[in-house]
Amino acid sequence: MLTRIELEKRELEELAPYAAKARLSKGRVWPEKEHEFRTAFQRDRDRILHSTAFRRLQYKTQVFVNHEGDHYRTRLTHTLEVSQIGRTIARVLGLNEDLIEVISLAHDLGHGPFGHAGEEALADRMKGHGGFEHNQQSLRIVELLEDSYPEFPGLNLSREVTEGMKKHGTVILGGKKTRFPVLMEAQLADIADEIAYDSHDVEDGLRSGLVEEGELADLEIWKEISSYISRKYANISEVHRRRLAIRLLINRQAQDLIQQTKKNLSSFEIQSLSDLEKCSKRIVEFSQEMKELKKTWRRFLSSRFYNHYRIVRMTEKGKRLLKEIFTVYIEGPQQLPPSVLVREKRDGLYRAVCDYVAGMTDRFAQDEYRRLFEPYERV
Numbered sequence: 001m002l003t004r005i006e007l008e009k010r011e012l013e014e015l016a017p018y019a020a021k022a023r024l025s026k027g028r029v030w031p032e033k034e035h036e037f038r039t040a041f042q043r044d045r046d047r048i049l050h051s052t053a054f055r056r057l058q059y060k061t062q063v064f065v066n067h068e069g070d071h072y073r074t075r076l077t078h079t080l081e082v083s084q085i086g087r088t089i090a091r092v093l094g095l096n097e098d099l100i101e102v103i104s105l106a107h108d109l110g111h112g113p114f115g116h117a118g119e120e121a122l123a124d125r126m127k128g129h130g131g132f133e134h135n136q137q138s139l140r141i142v143e144l145l146e147d148s149y150p151e152f153p154g155l156n157l158s159r160e161v162t163e164g165m166k167k168h169g170t171v172i173l174g175g176k177k178t179r180f181p182v183l184m185e186a187q188l189a190d191i192a193d194e195i196a197y198d199s200h201d202v203e204d205g206l207r208s209g210l211v212e213e214g215e216l217a218d219l220e221i222w223k224e225i226s227s228y229i230s231r232k233y234a235n236i237s238e239v240h241r242r243r244l245a246i247r248l249l250i251n252r253q254a255q256d257l258i259q260q261t262k263k264n265l266s267s268f269e270i271q272s273l274s275d276l277e278k279c280s281k282r283i284v285e286f287s288q289e290m291k292e293l294k295k296t297w298r299r300f301l302s303s304r305f306y307n308h309y310r311i312v313r314m315t316e317k318g319k320r321l322l323k324e325i326f327t328v329y330i331e332g333p334q335q336l337p338p339s340v341l342v343r344e345k346r347d348g349l350y351r352a353v354c355d356y357v358a359g360m361t362d363r364f365a366q367d368e369y370r371r372l373f374e375p376y377e378r379v
């Protein structure tokens with residue numbers, strides 16, 4: 001029998017000394033009895049997986065608005081890719097796979113509908129009312145908004161998870177401010193996110209026809225991969241070529257990350273969790289060479305893909321309708337469902353509306369827009 005006690009023991013024996021261990025967890029805000037056969041981090045993962053916010057990721061925009069096509073990444077498939085890439089690398093490095101899985105699965109929960117455009121719309125409407133930022137919203141969801149337990153608000157996750165989710169915020173440790181999370185699992189989740197979207201956005205760009213392969217020819221990393229494929233395969237279909245290129249792209253980044261991280265571990269003399277806490281440098285990182293390659297690659301994605309007029313039209317439309325929905329609620333709060341109005345008492349009208357709108361999927365927001373603005377649509 002592999003009970004929790006056994007699993008915790010295994011972690012202590014088998015994981016790297018600088019890996020997070022469930023047994024050494026700093027615990028939860030609301031103390032709970034430990035589970036019989038799941039470690040604290042496994043339990044956290046399951047709480048995320050079964051949450052309402054997680055299921056909504058299925059109909060939230062990654063880059064393409066949900067109804068544009070069935071094969072593009074959504075927030076949900078992106079999230080699963082982040083988790084898979086993160087776990088693979090974590091295993092190589094001897095890190096805690098369960099922990100990286102939780103942080104990955106939770107990392108985008110706070111995104112509103114229509115991706116970054118939606119975030120801009122909410123930030124605009126929340127100006128002077130506390131603002132809106134998706135990472136903070138992810139935390140707000142797991143700490144307050146998810147409502148499944150009679151004993152506490154939110155999901156009452158382990159502190160390692162909530163600290164790991166503060167990836168862009170400042171975390172204060174031992175009186176020092178750091179700009180990144182201390183635990184390597186959290187640092188890795190952050191970079192696995194980058195590996196996933198930088199790679200799959202190339203694929204979705206190509207697949208959609210908004211980006212053509214010829215345009216990628218200027219990118220060093222693409223040149224390298226593309227000449228490798230041409231050397232190795234004389235006749236290869238376009239689909240196989242594209243799929244292979246994306247696999248190689250992910251693999252190249254993963255290898256680079258693992259090697260550089262190993263170097264950092266030895267040059268910063270990281271042999272334990274407390275060494276990690278004292279270290280002011282980020283350990284999980286790409287090499288300088290890869291950082292340069294990624295800089296031009298990202299510039300490319302931003303100018304040719306994210307700012308492609310069709311993507312901009314898609315997301316601007318989302319932004320516009322979100323702002324209008326928001327304004328309707330603020331001007332006439334009685335149009336809000338009672339469950340939202342209840343929150344007004346606790347958080348004020350703006351924050352209650354913001355949480356409600358941020359929680360919407362693309363699909364729900366589009367339907368709601370129709371209900372509110374189309375004269376012959378039933379409300």
Ligand code: MG
Pocket residue numbers: 078082107108193
């Ligand atoms: Mg992400």
